[in-house]
Amino acid sequence: xxxxxxxxxxxxxxxxxxxxxxxxxxxxxxxxxxxxxxxxxxxxxxxxxxxxxxxxxxxxxxxxxxxxxxxxxxxxxxxxxxxxxxxxxxxxxxxxxxxxxxxxxxxxxxxxxxxxxxxxxxxxxxxxxxxxxxxxxxxxxxxxxxxxxxxxxxxxxxxxxxxxxxxxxxxxxxxxxxxxxxxxxxxxxxxxxxxxxxxxxxxxxxxxxxxxxxxxxxxxxxxxxxxxxxxxxxxxxxxxxxxxxxxxxxxxxxxxxxxxxxxxxxxxxxxxxxxxxxxxxxxxxxxxxxxxxxxxxxxxxxxxxxxxxxxxxxxxxxxxxxxxxxxxxxxxxxxxxxxxxxxxxxxxxxxxxxxxxxxxxxxxxxxxxxxxxxxxxxxxxxx
Amino acid sequence: xxxxxxxxxxxxxxxxxxxxxxxxxxxxxxxxxxxxxxxxxxxxxxxxxxxxxxxxxxxxxxxxxxxxxxxxxxxxxxxxxxxxxxxxxxxxxxxxxxxxxxxxxxxxxxxxxxxxxxxxxxxxxxxxxxxxxxxxxxxxxxxxxxxxxxxxxxxxxxxxxxxxxxxxxxxxxxxxxxxxxxxxxxxxxxxxxxxxxxxxxxxxxxxxxxxxxxxxxxxxxxxxxxxxxxxxxxxxxxxxxxxxxxxxxxxxxxxxxxxxxxxxxxxxxxxxxxxxxxxxxxxxxxxxxxxxxxxxxxxxxxxxxxxxxxxxxxxxxxxxxxxxxxxxxxxxxxxxxxxxxxxxxxxxxxxxxxxxxxxxxxxxxxxxxxxxxxxxxxxxxxx
Numbered sequence: 001x002x003x004x005x006x007x008x009x010x011x012x013x014x015x016x017x018x019x020x021x022x023x024x025x026x027x028x029x030x031x032x033x034x035x036x037x038x039x040x041x042x043x044x045x046x047x048x049x050x051x052x053x054x055x056x057x058x059x060x061x062x063x064x065x066x067x068x069x070x071x072x073x074x075x076x077x078x079x080x081x082x083x084x085x086x087x088x089x090x091x092x093x094x095x096x097x098x099x100x101x102x103x104x105x106x107x108x109x110x111x112x113x114x115x116x117x118x119x120x121x122x123x124x125x126x127x128x129x130x131x132x133x134x135x136x137x138x139x140x141x142x143x144x145x146x147x148x149x150x151x152x153x154x155x156x157x158x159x160x161x162x163x164x165x166x167x168x169x170x171x172x173x174x175x176x177x178x179x180x181x182x183x184x185x186x187x188x189x190x191x192x193x194x195x196x197x198x199x200x201x202x203x204x205x206x207x208x209x210x211x212x213x214x215x216x217x218x219x220x221x222x223x224x225x226x227x228x229x230x231x232x233x234x235x236x237x238x239x240x241x242x243x244x245x246x247x248x249x250x251x252x253x254x255x256x257x258x259x260x261x262x263x264x265x266x267x268x269x270x271x272x273x274x275x276x277x278x279x280x281x282x283x284x285x286x287x288x289x290x291x292x293x294x295x296x297x298x299x300x301x302x303x304x305x306x307x308x309x310x311x312x313x314x315x316x317x318x319x320x321x322x323x324x325x326x327x328x329x330x331x332x333x334x335x336x337x338x339x340x341x342x343x344x345x346x347x348x349x350x351x352x353x354x355x356x357x358x359x360x361x362x363x364x365x366x367x368x369x370x371x372x373x374x375x376x377x378x379x380x381x382x383x
Numbered sequence: 384x385x386x387x388x389x390x391x392x393x394x395x396x397x398x399x400x401x402x403x404x405x406x407x408x409x410x411x412x413x414x415x416x417x418x419x420x421x422x423x424x425x426x427x428x429x430x431x432x433x434x435x436x437x438x439x440x441x442x443x444x445x446x447x448x449x450x451x452x453x454x455x456x457x458x459x460x461x462x463x464x465x466x467x468x469x470x471x472x473x474x475x476x477x478x479x480x481x482x483x484x485x486x487x488x489x490x491x492x493x494x495x496x497x498x499x500x501x502x503x504x505x506x507x508x509x510x511x512x513x514x515x516x517x518x519x520x521x522x523x524x525x526x527x528x529x530x531x532x533x534x535x536x537x538x539x540x541x542x543x544x545x546x547x548x549x550x551x552x553x554x555x556x557x558x559x560x561x562x563x564x565x566x567x568x569x570x571x572x573x574x575x576x577x578x579x580x581x582x583x584x585x586x587x588x589x590x591x592x593x594x595x596x597x598x599x600x601x602x603x604x605x606x607x608x609x610x611x612x613x614x615x616x617x618x619x620x621x622x623x624x625x626x627x628x629x630x631x632x633x634x635x636x637x638x639x640x641x642x643x644x645x646x647x648x649x650x651x652x653x654x655x656x657x658x659x660x661x662x663x664x665x666x667x668x669x670x671x672x673x674x675x676x677x678x679x680x681x682x683x684x685x686x687x688x689x690x691x692x693x694x695x696x697x698x699x700x701x702x703x704x705x706x707x708x709x710x711x712x713x714x715x716x717x718x719x720x721x722x723x724x725x726x727x728x729x730x731x732x733x734x735x736x737x738x739x740x741x742x743x744x745x746x747x748x749x750x751x752x753x754x755x756x757x758x759x760x761x762x763x764x765x766x
Contacts, residue, residue, distance in 0.1 A: 007764065018485075021766060079390055096705075099662055100403065122665055125720060126719075153700075153707065154673050156667070281481075282505055282537040282538075296731075297765055301701070317536075319536070319568060322537070324535075352679050354765070355763050380679075380736065382392075382405050
């Protein structure tokens with residue numbers, strides 16, 4: 001809505017203490033360390049980052065990722081791609097099926113004002129519809145075949161079905177075969193490192209075999225894309241993948257923090273950098289506080305938000321605009337009116353509930369200040 | 384965002400078949416029947432409807448409810464109240480605690496441009512902050528004491544603690560004691576009718592005793608407010624409640640449909656009138672289709688969406704922008720590109736994910752048409 005401009009929870013230059021709640025807060029120091037850690041982790045490897053913009057929905061952030069080496073961005077919807085391109089991101093892959101004439105007409109039109117635009121296909125209909133739209137606009141769309149590498153979501157099985165679709169793409173004058181979309185989503189959250197590696201080893205093997213089959217038939221994969229924050233080091237080291245689509249690493253949600261690393265310890269490669277700032281608006285008992293962030297401020301699809309640096313407090317029983325903090329062992333129960341920081345259970349759908357990022361410098365210091373306020377530009381971009 | 388105007392899933396006058404997906408669709412015929420049924424159900428009773436606008440977040444809908452007799456609207460946040468008042472709703476209660484100087488300053492300013500504005504308090508601090516804000520603006524704010532009638536969320540216990548706060552309100556020159564907020568949220572979803580009635584009988588008894596205690600001390604309750612879609616007939620018949628805050632009755636989500644009526648049968652007082660229209664974008668196997676509506680289009684906090692008039696299909700395993708339809712016994716599995724209607728598990732947070740209502744006339748006919756497109760005006764109004 002146009003009025004969201006009037007509903008910013010904070011203004012640039014304000015003190016941290018003056019942010020209205022609930023607010024989506026970025027700890028800029030931790031966020032920038034996360035960006036740098038990912039760039040460093042892959043700089044010696046033959047892979048590029050194509051960070052997933054479905055996490056942040058912000059061209060401002062995508063451009064920061066590109067400044068550190070990312071080749072471009074990926075996203076799930078055409079409307080997200082439009083907002084990224086129009087926000088200055090020249091190279092965008094829709095890492096998803098695009099079915100429907102309106103969506104494809106918009107994607108083909110977008111290809112005229114971007115350097116590179118791609119989409120995924122896993123059906124003859126997807127290819128035929130994309131060809132028609134590209135023909136109408138007089139453009140060539142880059143098409144990746146989505147391959148089901150174990151996630152059981154979209155995609156065709158590895159091997160011959162991929163070859164069949166790749167050859168069909170090449171037979172269409174307004175489509176260009178650009179490679180494979182080979183993302184194993186459900187493997188990202190396998191807690192045990194050995195089990196996670198085992199799942200991704202199988203994924204890599206299927207992908208390698210398919211790349212080789214295509215090569216035998218004269219089809220080169222410019223892009224072999226996939227990987228998320230939970231497994232990116234495995235795909236990066238595979239020699240098969242050329243692009244990594246990790247997104248959550250910039251913010252690190254509570255759910256990814258439950259993964260274990262190779263040594264069996266916590267997954268600490270990245271820091272929590274995104275929070276929901278919320279106020280205690282009721283203290284109806286010694287062991288309870290009620291805060292002003294509920295389902296409409298924090299998604300619970302991957303578990304409840306957790307408390308940041310407040311041991312002895314748990315967030316429970318959210319309703320639309322309320323969350324209950326259960327006080328079990330805290331030395332500092334929140335006072336009425338006090339603000340606390342929640343770590344989202346799942347960052348991506350939580351970000352999508354907010355219009356603004358409140359970007360704080362020095363969050364863990366007494367001089368914390370709002371350095372900037374960025375729009376969640378593709379919030380609600382569903383089609 | 385200002386660009387949401389450019390991201391409407393449909394335009395007025397379009398055929399149903401041309402709506403882009405995922406889209407939030409109102410079946411106007413069913414919706415209007417629901418509005419009328421509620422108005423009819425209470426027209427002979429000494430209660431008024433103050434329908435909850437946290438469900439629809441739309442002044443357009445609130446005004447339709449008022450045209451059928453509702454006294455005004457209630458909502459959970461000051462920013463929702465602002466959008467309702469500025470959209471033409473003159474009488475708005477924030478049925479929630481309001482803590483924080485920015486929020487209260489805005490609420491006091493709002494009182495100048497509305498006929499009636501109220502808020503809830505359950506603490507001395509809440510009263511002191513509201514008094515300060517009203518004093519600064521030179522207005523009188525109406526304050527209800529929130530009483531915990533069994534839900535275990537906000538509110539003070541019945542009896543003396545309520546009297547104490549009510550007297551404090553009356554001692555403040557810029558506050559006016561307006562009555563009680565006595566809503567039992569968790570009782571709304573008790574499936575068994577006898578158990579639900581038992582919970583609400585206790586709620587009514589506590590509320591009645593408190594109203595009488597206040598009366599003895601010279602304090603009249605202009606408003607005794609509460610009730611939701613699951614229990615409104617009980618509060619309506621109590622003789623104690625004066626205002627009903629039911630909201631979901633206009634849309635009827637899948638979760639409320641799991642309640643049982645007095646005869647043990649399904650709760651069919653209201654019809655499903657809100658849907659997520661979604662497209663099958665992948666058919667990766669005989670028993671699966673993948674649709675383009677996931678966590679960012681439909682909330683799952685009260686269970687998965689269900690399929691409308693498509694027996695043999697279930698919606699499962701959503702990710703951010705995907706949902707899997709499992710095909711168990713349908714005679715008509717969805718084809719690639721086919722659209723199906725989902726009934727939201729929980730309407731309120733689902734509505735909050737969308738910018739637009741696509742209002743369809745004749746949804747269940749071959750001539751279904753987009754009669755109007757209404758903004759979800761208070762979408763994202765969190766503070």
